[in-house]
Amino acid sequence: MKTSHIKFYQTGTYTVGNRLLSDADRSVQSTMERTNSLNSGHRACQGCGEALGARYAIDAAMRATGNRLIAANATGCLEVFSTPYPETSWQIPWIHSLFGNTAAVATGVAAALKVQGRDNTRVVAQGGDGGTTDIGFGCLSGMFERNDDVLYICYDNEAYMNTGVQRSSATPPAARTATTQAVGRSPGNVFGQGKNVPLIAMAHEIPYVATASVADVRDLEDKVTKAMAISGARYVHILVPCPLGWGSAPHDTIKLARLAIESGLFPVFEAEHGEITGRRHIRRQVPVEDYLRPQKRFAHLFKPVLQTDRLAALQAVADRNIRRFDLLEREDQV
Amino acid sequence: MKKPFAITLDVGSSLANLTGSWRTERPVYLDRLPPCNATCAAGEDIQQWLFHAEEGAYETAWRVLMHDNPLPAVMGRVCYHPCESACNRGRLDESVGINSVERFLGDQALKEGWQIAPGADTGKRVMVVGSGPAGLSAAYHLRRLGHAVTVFEAQSAAGGMMRYGIPQYRLPRDVLDGEIARIVDMGVELRVDAEVSDLVATMQADGFDACFLGVGAQIGRRAYIPAGDANRITDAVSVLHGMAGDDKPLLGRRVVVYGGGNTAVDVARTARRLGAEESIIVYRRTADKMPAHAGEVEEAVEEGVKLKWLTTIKAAESETITVEKMELDDAGFPQPTGEFEVMPADSVVLALGQDVDTQMLEGLDLEMEHGSVKVDAGMMTDHAGVFAGGDMVDGERTVTVAIGHGKKAARAIDAWLRGTVYQVAPKNELATYERLNTWYYSDAEKTVRPVLDLIRRQSTFDEVRGGLDEGNALYEARRCLSCGNCFECDTCYGVCPDNAVIKLGPGKRFRFNYDYCKGCGLCVAECPCGAIKMVPEAV
Numbered sequence A: 001m002k003t004s005h006i007k008f009y010q011t012g013t014y015t016v017g018n019r020l021l022s023d024a025d026r027s028v029q030s031t032m033e034r035t036n037s038l039n040s041g042h043r044a045c046q047g048c049g050e051a052l053g054a055r056y057a058i059d060a061a062m063r064a065t066g067n068r069l070i071a072a073n074a075t076g077c078l079e080v081f082s083t084p085y086p087e088t089s090w091q092i093p094w095i096h097s098l099f100g101n102t103a104a105v106a107t108g109v110a111a112a113l114k115v116q117g118r119d120n121t122r123v124v125a126q127g128g129d130g131g132t133t134d135i136g137f138g139c140l141s142g143m144f145e146r147n148d149d150v151l152y153i154c155y156d157n158e159a160y161m162n163t164g165v166q167r168s169s170a171t172p173p174a175a176r177t178a179t180t181q182a183v184g185r186s187p188g189n190v191f192g193q194g195k196n197v198p199l200i201a202m203a204h205e206i207p208y209v210a211t212a213s214v215a216d217v218r219d220l221e222d223k224v225t226k227a228m229a230i231s232g233a234r235y236v237h238i239l240v241p242c243p244l245g246w247g248s249a250p251h252d253t254i255k256l257a258r259l260a261i262e263s264g265l266f267p268v269f270e271a272e273h274g275e276i277t278g279r280r281h282i283r284r285q286v287p288v289e290d291y292l293r294p295q296k297r298f299a300h301l302f303k304p305v306l307q308t309d310r311l312a313a314l315q316a317v318a319d320r321n322i323r324r325f326d327l328l329e330r331e332d333q334v
Numbered sequence B: 001m002k003k004p005f006a007i008t009l010d011v012g013s014s015l016a017n018l019t020g021s022w023r024t025e026r027p028v029y030l031d032r033l034p035p036c037n038a039t040c041a042a043g044e045d046i047q048q049w050l051f052h053a054e055e056g057a058y059e060t061a062w063r064v065l066m067h068d069n070p071l072p073a074v075m076g077r078v079c080y081h082p083c084e085s086a087c088n089r090g091r092l093d094e095s096v097g098i099n100s101v102e103r104f105l106g107d108q109a110l111k112e113g114w115q116i117a118p119g120a121d122t123g124k125r126v127m128v129v130g131s132g133p134a135g136l137s138a139a140y141h142l143r144r145l146g147h148a149v150t151v152f153e154a155q156s157a158a159g160g161m162m163r164y165g166i167p168q169y170r171l172p173r174d175v176l177d178g179e180i181a182r183i184v185d186m187g188v189e190l191r192v193d194a195e196v197s198d199l200v201a202t203m204q205a206d207g208f209d210a211c212f213l214g215v216g217a218q219i220g221r222r223a224y225i226p227a228g229d230a231n232r233i234t235d236a237v238s239v240l241h242g243m244a245g246d247d248k249p250l251l252g253r254r255v256v257v258y259g260g261g262n263t264a265v266d267v268a269r270t271a272r273r274l275g276a277e278e279s280i281i282v283y284r285r286t287a288d289k290m291p292a293h294a295g296e297v298e299e300a301v302e303e304g305v306k307l308k309w310l311t312t313i314k315a316a317e318s319e320t321i322t323v324e325k326m327e328l329d330d331a332g333f334p335q336p337t338g339e340f341e342v343m344p345a346d347s348v349v350l351a352l353g354q355d356v357d358t359q360m361l362e363g364l365d366l367e368m369e370h371g372s373v374k375v376d377a378g379m380m381t382d383h384a385g386v387f388a389g390g391d392m393v394d395g396e397r398t399v400t401v402a403i404g405h406g407k408k409a410a411r412a413i414d415a416w417l418r419g420t421v422y423q424v425a426p427k428n429e430l431a432t433y434e435r436l437n438t439w440y441y442s443d444a445e446k447t448v449r450p451v452l453d454l455i456r457r458q459s460t461f462d463e464v465r466g467g468l469d470e471g472n473a474l475y476e477a478r479r480c481l482s483c484g485n486c487f488e489c490d491t492c493y494g495v496c497p498d499n500a501v502i503k504l505g506p507g508k509r510f511r512f513n514y515d516y517c518k519g520c521g522l523c524v525a526e527c528p529c530g531a532i533k534m535v536p537e538a539v
């Protein structure tokens, strides 16, 4: 992550661009030449984190491969809002698979390219958390296990948004969804369920696994770029807030991703061959409450009565992440 | 065209779908007024010149600065920099060292010999009385506007209080000379030893079309102190004025300065440098009520100047003075206690403020108010064509205010000469701290200017404060948050999920593509400096 070491006093490297940096050190998103792989006119909601995350990731992959890229896309918002027949927002070769088989389709594309001797064209597979952590999980695990030459990108908005916000195995505890209503004695999604797919991907010992978010475009681009320099199976898991499903203001999309990271609820790290090699340290730590309050899916934690025990349980999740992924910068690391 | 199996339509682009129609609010770019600019009495566009300095484009930065202020090297030393107190970065870590960057740019210009060209000749002639900061600023701005300018100065050198008041250890005279020379080089005629006694007559005799008065407040205020030997009581203005000549004032070993303003501090520090073993400031109120700036008082104390609060001088005898202790009443005013004390003192310097000399103005019959000349919003007195500014009009008495007055008056004179009325451009809304998204700025501390070795400072008149070098000036400039003004960080361009922000290229900023902007407001929320706002769509 070379860019995060350059310290510009005016802006740090937190802004998308920096006119004081040399061209080579600038982010893809700050350039006039970025491909805008996902073009304007798509039908994503106002402030959609998934649309943003997809453009960040695919533009970076395009630059990394010299624009020789093919994408397979699972069913879900990203696919639906970008390609109502016969229109498309994609400015790259793109194929819609089924909901659950994107990893397998991408594997097939990669295999076909190999047979044709077109080694210089690379393949990404992309899907939502439902398509990845639930229904597409078998195909994904197979792709990992065979170490197929595919970068799989999961856009995690923590539920099945496209069909009306149903719970997935990536939905956080306490969150209200259409299938985990805020009723009964433990309203919202239950505690202690779900799975952590980045850790499962690591268990396959594939060359590269990383998490990222729309709150830090440089980090996201660096990881995609790094992934494209590696062959074999790679997995990047990107947190993409969804205003509709989370009940948040469209202008808060990036702020929420930032707070998820700064609270410790969403650990940002990278791993090679099953071992963690880097983490993005928390910069301005916040209590989980700061992250939860602006989202209507957590409203029942605050109204009609403050659910202190549930907030404490969520804080414990964050605290465990901080410990487990070593998210606080220690004096000796500065 | 033959289509593949099951395909009936040609591939289209989503660009056909104008999602801008979803919008109920639209983002618009704007420039907000940064707090530094808002507080600068000289009206500098600080944020803008810092913007250029950040790139290392020092000459461009200096030229932007010179648009408002002809004396940056002087100001970088003597300005009390209210801009820094207002600076938003102060709430993040420490305010930007604006004043030191200004000084760096000013010094760089003198070193490189950068010049300013006068404006195209208008054929009009303006008379300026007084060559203090007000007069010099007016002359400079009038030349930029193309008018012929003649400055009349009673003293034998230009500069006003910058030469005859402010001590050298704060403002070296070669710096002042350099900046005055640059103004003269623009074609300003400077007449020294030319006291104006009859304004109307001089104006008529030389055929001037308008006049700017910047004669300052030259008369040191006296207080009645019964004294056996009246010679030992003098005033601050005369003492400091005396420092300009070869015969330095003789104050003795024990000097008492009476007053609590900056001038009192300057005299006390000057006395130390002239060899006084004891230099005591006597002030009738308490430290926190002292009008002098805390930084200056601090430096004076470091140099061995002593302070005596809640004390008034009752009488001066040979070699001693009698003082009375005061105490604050409930309203916070000092009241006599009847307790007296005798202190040794070889001389007493009164630093009780200055008054405007109204003698020269008598023939004009100008309207006065609280001892100052009354002016309108465009700095014009009630005598048409006669303008005034600086210490002689109401307001804070600083070099900065004087420079601001000179600029404003020059623009008003220009309008008046053209038969129009000067209109001050309406101010942009303020870029308050709340408008910023400070997440995007990393942390960096203010560079501290090196302070000369204490011992050297006590015995010589060398400059006390050093300047920044190029490395730390750049560092300091880059600490600016660019409050309210786009600094092309590309964040809006990056964060739009609909690619509805169009980047126009370096120096050209951005434009919204309202065909596709859905009005989510992410750009507004994430813009670090608050240069975008949402406005409701017309329905």
Ligand SMILES: Cc1cc2nc3c(=O)[nH]c(=O)nc-3n(C[C@H](O)[C@H](O)[C@H](O)COP(=O)(O)OP(=O)(O)OC[C@H]3O[C@@H](n4cnc5c(N)ncnc54)[C@H](O)[C@@H]3O)c2cc1C
Binding pocket: B078, B079, B080, B129, B130, B131, B132, B133, B134, B135, B152, B153, B154, B155, B158, B159, B160, B161, B162, B165, B166, B167, B194, B195, B196, B197, B214, B215, B216, B217, B218, B240, B262, B263, B266, B360, B389, B390, B391, B392, B396, B397, B398, B399, B400, B402
């Ligand atoms: C000791 C001291 C220290 C100060 N330190 C600071 C400081 O650190 N920072 C700061 O911002 N301010 C400082 N000030 C205040 C500042 O110097 C004044 O506010 C400022 O100089 C006022 O500018 P001016 O142009 O109005 O008047 P002046 O600077 O007083 O200039 C007026 C000029 O007009 C000339 N003149 C007067 N009458 C006539 C006439 N009839 N004909 C021709 N010429 C005439 C005078 O000779 C003089 O040169 C200080 C003041 C003093 C006394």
Ligand SMILES: Cc1ncc(C[n+]2csc(CCOP(=O)(O)OP(=O)(O)O)c2C)c(N)n1
Binding pocket: A050, A075, A076, A077, A078, A098, A099, A100, A127, A128, A129, A130, A131, A132, A157, A159, A160, A161, A162, A163, A168
């Ligand atoms: C086999 C199958 N089952 C169900 C669906 C209906 N379906 C379409 S999109 C979707 C949810 C997608 O959720 P996720 O993968 O999280 O993507 P998101 O929309 O949240 O981005 C579902 C259930 C389908 N298309 N195919």
Ligand code: SF4
Binding pocket: A043, A044, A045, A046, A047, A048, A049, A050, A051, A077, A078, A081, A157, A161, A162, A241, A242, A243, A244, A245
């Ligand atoms: S529902 Fe959520 S993920 Fe789907 S388009 Fe809307 S904001 Fe994006």
Ligand code: SF4
Binding pocket: B034, B035, B036, B037, B046, B047, B050, B086, B087, B088, B089, B096, B098, B479, B480, B481, B482, B483
């Ligand atoms: S940060 Fe920059 S623009 Fe903002 S107040 Fe300070 S100097 Fe002015």
Ligand SMILES: [Mg+2]
Binding pocket: A128, A129, A130, A155, A156, A157, A158, A159, A160, A161
């Ligand atoms: Mg989802």
